[in-house]
Amino acid sequence: MEIIVYFSKLFVPTTRQDPSEAELASHKLMIRSGMIKKTAAGIYNWLPIGLNVLKKVENIVRNNLNNYGAQEILMPMVQPAELWKESERYEQYGKELLKFQDRSQRDFVLGPTHEEIMCEIFRSYPISYKDLPINMYQIQTKFRDEIRPRFGVMRSREFLMKDAYSFDINEKGMENSYLNMKNAYISTFDEIGLDYRIVKADAGNIGGDVSEEFHIIADSGEDLLAISDSSEFAANVEVLEYNKDPSELDGSDSPDGNGKLQIKRGIEVGHIFQLGQKYSEKMSATIKDSTGTDINVFMGCYGIGVSRIVAAAIEQNHDEKGIIWPYSIAPFHVNVICLDPSKEEVIKECQSVYQILRDAGHDVILDDRDIRAGNKFTDNEILGIPYSIILGPRNYANNKYEFLSRATGEKQELNIDEIKQILEEKK
RNA sequence: CGGGGCAUAGCGCAGCCUGGUAGCGCACCUGGUUUGGGACCAGGUGGUCGCAGGUUCAAAUCCUGCUGCCCCGACCA
Numbered sequence: 001m002e003i004i005v006y007f008s009k010l011f012v013p014t015t016r017q018d019p020s021e022a023e024l025a026s027h028k029l030m031i032r033s034g035m036i037k038k039t040a041a042g043i044y045n046w047l048p049i050g051l052n053v054l055k056k057v058e059n060i061v062r063n064n065l066n067n068y069g070a071q072e073i074l075m076p077m078v079q080p081a082e083l084w085k086e087s088e089r090y091e092q093y094g095k096e097l098l099k100f101q102d103r104s105q106r107d108f109v110l111g112p113t114h115e116e117i118m119c120e121i122f123r124s125y126p127i128s129y130k131d132l133p134i135n136m137y138q139i140q141t142k143f144r145d146e147i148r149p150r151f152g153v154m155r156s157r158e159f160l161m162k163d164a165y166s167f168d169i170n171e172k173g174m175e176n177s178y179l180n181m182k183n184a185y186i187s188t189f190d191e192i193g194l195d196y197r198i199v200k201a202d203a204g205n206i207g208g209d210v211s212e213e214f215h216i217i218a219d220s221g222e223d224l225l226a227i228s229d230s231s232e233f234a235a236n237v238e239v240l241e242y243n244k245d246p247s248e249l250d251g252s253d254s255p256d257g258n259g260k261l262q263i264k265r266g267i268e269v270g271h272i273f274q275l276g277q278k279y280s281e282k283m284s285a286t287i288k289d290s291t292g293t294d295i296n297v298f299m300g301c302y303g304i305g306v307s308r309i310v311a312a313a314i315e316q317n318h319d320e321k322g323i324i325w326p327y328s329i330a331p332f333h334v335n336v337i338c339l340d341p342s343k344e345e346v347i348k349e350c351q352s353v354y355q356i357l358r359d360a361g362h363d364v365i366l367d368d369r370d371i372r373a374g375n376k377f378t379d380n381e382i383l384g385i386p387y388s389i390i391l392g393p394r395n396y397a398n399n400k401y402e403f404l405s406r407a408t409g410e411k412q413e414l415n416i417d418e419i420k421q422i423l424e425e426k427k
Numbered sequence: 428c429g430g431g432g433c434a435u436a437g438c439g440c441a442g443c444c445u446g447g448u449a450g451c452g453c454a455c456c457u458g459g460u461u462u463g464g465g466a467c468c469a470g471g472u473g474g475u476c477g478c479a480g481g482u483u484c485a486a487a488u489c490c491u492g493c494u495g496c497c498c499c500g501a502c503c504a
Contacts, residue, residue: 015438016438016439020438023498148500148502373464374465375464392463
């Protein structure tokens, strides 16, 4: 028998008041719902509810990558400076790269990304072109010493990132790997279920010639996107060579000749790059082709900001009362709100409903706390659990349950089978 | 790194200008009354006032230095 998740046993420190430190809705709500707790600027703890959501995002990312043939590994966060000197990024990367020494004064860095380590792994084995393509990824805590961390986990210094690296014998292979990952990303973001766009991007610090970003559309986004209203064209305004104010772009002709540009704001949650031989040349990561010639391997790299997605999801899905989770990443799908837990027959009925829904494969929480109803309703709204079943002495005896949608506020009197059917469709 | 702001109980704040040894709301604990939308009454716990130094009989309050945090900008996935 499954152990019931009782609200009373979970550490969920919700608060009524907005924290003074937060500006953005997602930041405020993550603190108010007890998801995160700051330890230092840009450095956060993930409390039970927050971690629950983070893990859901992580698992969707993981499953989709696995489906597209990528293999999960785990690389060290602490990296020897040697490798970074070799790629010449030790100086180039700038102050975002946190450098430090160990007890015997050897230089190390805290990994902001892992191209160097990945090359080091690759070059140390005799790998044949016949073994390619290879694509490996990890989901790991990254550290970038941001000039100005802000907006909670949206732009933090320590954050959870999925980074994947592909290896191919030639450009054609690299392009295939890149497209494969792009498709994996599309499938991932489709599954998460947020409104997003793929845009042409500037490769920045990572390098390479071709790169695209995945943006979750939100008014609070830090990036400006130019999107054609009648074609596939979409680009981060950074890459558009206009010498004018971005606002003037709005309504101008799309560079591809189709339609007018619309300016939207986006939160960058994914970035894919064709690196080519940039790193493999500097770090001598070679491979023998069919003629026995050493070739610098063609790489691609692919990032997803896992923790940022959590914040972005809230940014796109909330109201004045709290979070409204998409079903795919909700910490729980259903909250069984027990209005009178001290009455044995009421709590028993709640447990029974819990068990039925749990057995049907839904994540359920039972709010058994001995507090006033209003407090439970309010916490439920802040937490943004998609559905709740309100069960009290007034209605436990009949076969109908009060079924409430967080998104619409709609209340229905339904029997358990009808509830199961609605939830089934959300899966 | 430039500009601005803040630091007083777990959270949100007042007190500072005009020095006299700390207060309000929420939360938390106890008792009672309540109980389907953030209850009420009574009582209670909790603070070296960010740190260091200085002025003074006396500093949360005035002065100097430092640290941390937030906002705008530049920078960046």
